[in-house]
Amino acid sequence: MILRKRTLLLMVIDAVLINLAVFLSFYIRFAVDGDGTIPEEYLLTLTHSAWTATLIYLSVFYIFGLYNKLWQYASIGELISIIFAVTVAAAGTITVVYFIAPMRFPHTVSALMWFSTLFLIGGSRFIWRILQDNIFTPHVPGSQNQVLIIGAGDAGVMAARELKNKNYREGRPVGYIDDAATKQRLQLMGIPVLGTRRDIPRVVKNHNIDKIIIAMPSASGDVIREIVGICEKTGVDLKIMPGVFDVVSGKVDTKEIRQVQVEDLLGREAVTVDLEDVAGYLTGEAVLITGGGGSIGSELCRQVARFNPAKLVIVGHGENSVFDIEQELRSENPGLDVVTEILDIKDREKVHLVFQRYKPGVVFHAAAHKHVPLMEKNPEEAMKNNIMGTSNLAEAADAAKVKTFVLISTDKAVNPTSIMGATKRVAEMVIQSMDKRSDTKYVAVRFGNVLGSRGSVIPTFKRQIAKGGPVTVTHPDMVRYFMTIPEASQLVIQAGSMAQGGEIFILDMGQPVKILDLARDLIRLSGFEPDVDIKIKFTGMRPGEKLFEELLTAEEGTSATKHKRIFVAKPNNINVSQLEELIHLIRERGSYLTREEVMGQLQAIVPTFRKQASKAVANQ
Template sequence: MKAKLTAKYTELKRIHKKWIMVLADIAILPISLWAAFSLRLGTLWPNTHISQFWWLFVAVIPTAILIFARLGLYRAIIRYIGSKALYAVLNGSVLMSFVVWSLVFISREPGFPRSIPIIFALVLMVLVGGSRLVVRWLYNWVNVNFASREPVVIYGAGDSGMQLVSSLQKGKEYLPVAFLDDNPQLWGHSVHGISVYCPESMDEIFKSMNIKRVLLAVPRATKKERKVILDKLEPFPVHVQTIPAMPDIVAGLATVDQLQEVELEDLLGRDPVPPKKELFEACIKNKVVMVTGAGGSIGSEICRQVIQANPNKLILFELNEFSLYAIERELLKEIAKSNLNIKLLPILGSVCNANRVEGVIAKYNVNTIYHAAAFKHVPLVEHNIFEGIRNNVVGTKTVAEAAHKLHVNHFVLISTDKAVRPTNVMGATKRLAEQVIQNLAQQSSTIFSMVRFGNVLGSSGSVVPLFRKQIAAGGPVTVTHPDITRFFMTIPEASQLVIQAGAMAKGGDVFVLDMGASVKILDLAHRMIELSGFEVKNDDNPEGDIAVEFTGLRPGEKLFEELLIGESVIGTEHPKILRANEIFVDISEIESSLSAFERAELSFDAKQARTVLEKVVSGFKPNSELVDLLQ
């Protein structure tokens, strides 16, 4: 019954709700004045005084309604009523005390008790303010006990938590019922009428309130702090979501109630090191910069970072038409938004087309090249060996030789940890590309360097979006091997470090990024399942929700990746960038190998091509059968 009445009241138009509040106050005003006489005179029915001052009962009604209206009391939404509305009640009651005293003073009628206005103000304050608090409590009580909204717990009772509560209370999907917070001073108190609990009591809270979802409202927390919170929540079958990061909220790019899934960087607990301005701008500011593979995962992010350093021109060199269109539109929007004076040049072309590459570099007098164009998907390159060699090795050689010929100042190759003791064609081609650069660096005025790092979060082929889709579909989540591990880094962090590493190069440098600890993919799958509110289904828990299935290593895939070929590595002026010293083969051997590749391609002899790769790339040991689709 109460739920139906509350629902009917909620569905009323705003004007009708205002009139209900006005009518309630019209009834409360004479009752308050009568109560003041009764309390002052010590009798329930002070008939003599009431009959003498009957006109006062009539006069206070329109006067008080006008005062409360001017103070904004009738603009307040009762179910969200806060201190501002209660101040209006307090101020209105005090003003009405003066009104009553003034009216009696003007009338000069004898026998009026002088304390009546003060008692009247106190009673009016209690009845007008109390009536609204009772309605708010009733509304919330009915919602908690009868509404169909999902009860949620908010982790973080600070400003963001309070904003989130206000937003959720206006909606019809989630009902905040408790706060968790690490601040002991808040424990036992309430925020917006919601109790704040110690995180150690979350087990009891989740069970007693039937909580299936926890919302993180800690946008200012560091990655390490967020990881600590997630570690606490992981054992419980609750779906953990988070509000956007504070910079996005402040910039107006997101609102506090736009809930998001927990990102992998939160699980890793990596706090990126802010870029050093002098390194970040050294090869970019007021220069002509060219990014090959500008539409790819890494290339597009390098472009985003480059425009922050304000180049004169940015050349987007890309073979894929749609990818080039997409990144151009995005960057044009950002350039206009930030009022930057940067000329953007979208150029379609293949890195294997020497004439096209040289033409672009010569026409625009390019100062810096970030070479991100490559085929990186291990199984696909195993199936298409010759295209992998052509794009990754010949393409790199073509662009690098053009840079040398036309005296480009800096050339930075984006490499990979798979180039270290490779077990697949992709890794071997990237190592051979590194050696091309190392050879050119010995004879060129161009400063050549290469930056080697592991997997980046959110790149094409990353396991994270795949796991999310599989979890959303109810599983199973597929992992290639129970012991497989990978290094992970965010795309923005990797791109910033690539740019800074290039600025530190002296020629022929092999830079290695500090990727932190490697992550076991099986553990990652388990955490993503559990933080999505599900239980892992396995032999120990056959009643679980989502199972993990092992599909076996794909062609060329390694159990673990490495970043160094040798043991010789030294630090640099940046704590996340290391410099490796590694041997390489002579350029004549590379040229001979490329000629052998061409001859093998004429007869589609992929076996011979892979054999040549094994000879020229030290440490290349294929771990799978030949699976080229044209063999």
């Protein structure tokens, strides 16, 4: 009933305006060329035109949905709708009056009628928005925070519009900052461009800025890092519009404006994968994920769940983490068939039993011992878990006729200086060896450090900052490649779709990031000043560490794939008999292997381990 009354009211108003437009069209025509009066012979035409126009215009407006719009939010889209509807209705009116019921009808009246109707109808709609914005909208106290927007582009305008739509409750935009010379001293939405990034401190001081919003979704990590550094020195609240949103495609969501995070400062664009396009191989398959309760494994579970697998088998050694991801998935995906298995991948018989029970079509192997210092102290466990465990899974996959097996590896497997890295390199050899004698497609995915994963540097830094410091960095020159958990998970799924067998897929991770810079950035983002409020302490390199990581050995080389940021390493020749002897040795004496025996075995099968390890020892 409310909608019907509103529609009738709008139609009555439009009828009045249409009749007024018809009268004005005739009056203006004869006021210009005559004495200002409409000749009697045209009065009948005027009357018929008014009735005809009213019926046709109202009908067209109704068909075109002009009575179903909220005009207090009118914008360019609504204006285009009005122009289109008025043009169609004007053409219909002229056709009836001039051709179907021939009457004396001055040609200039046609153009005047179109313009007058457009002006009156359009004006009546947009006057409502003007009144809504400036009179009817109540003023909300406490909305006078001054906001500076970095980026005078589409995202910046959307940020300003969102602040306005929220009645400035979160602040009032007073200006933009943009490095483009062509935008200086111009205005967007009535808000001036006040300078470039070099002018930020001056603008903040002169305009009493309370909050800064970085609205540059397409900017690189290096640019964001520099701007964040400038803004943090001003001491005002800093927010950012996430860089994963694409302004051009209209995916920028101003509701996602949030605090700046370390991920925004990576020296490269975020890697995105169109999973809808590549993940079809998961639909209808039983998918088994080892290490399913871990950082990468649990995110893989979430991503895989989107594609309607026939069954999702979550395998893990820690019952609490497996329980948590199981409960989350059951809550978020009630129709998903989720099963869990508490399993140690070193248990060969149980591994084969689980594979025969569920007959998975796709396996993601994310279970591993990954902490470098711990594995230096427990080398036999690294051998048992990362090598023998991977061998158990690979054999079971072959016996169960798995279609695709994806091993998650690490950049530490390249020219390894740590036992963890060397065992992961051997794990890569295991799956490449199995690929040569099995119908299953075995591949590996190699990437760097994952931001936010358990035991990674970011959570460690955050805990240290929360305690007041110091933040511990092993070496001032240490650098690492970084990626986010979603990036890592998407890369793994992408690799599975591209697998032909035997490949090692590598992500182009851009430029490595200095750990010291990362520590300082995180301290600033936490509201403190490095070396003033929070001290940074250098602890020295730990056993097995090196200053920088590599993604390829000298022998591997790469070739491109259909994804511009993913490459595939050429497989190396593997001494299969030597590899089998090592696995047999681990099965027979795994827990009793001494550190010297472990080092000797790894150096024999990974020749670069001996060279790099000796260099690392010499540098310590």
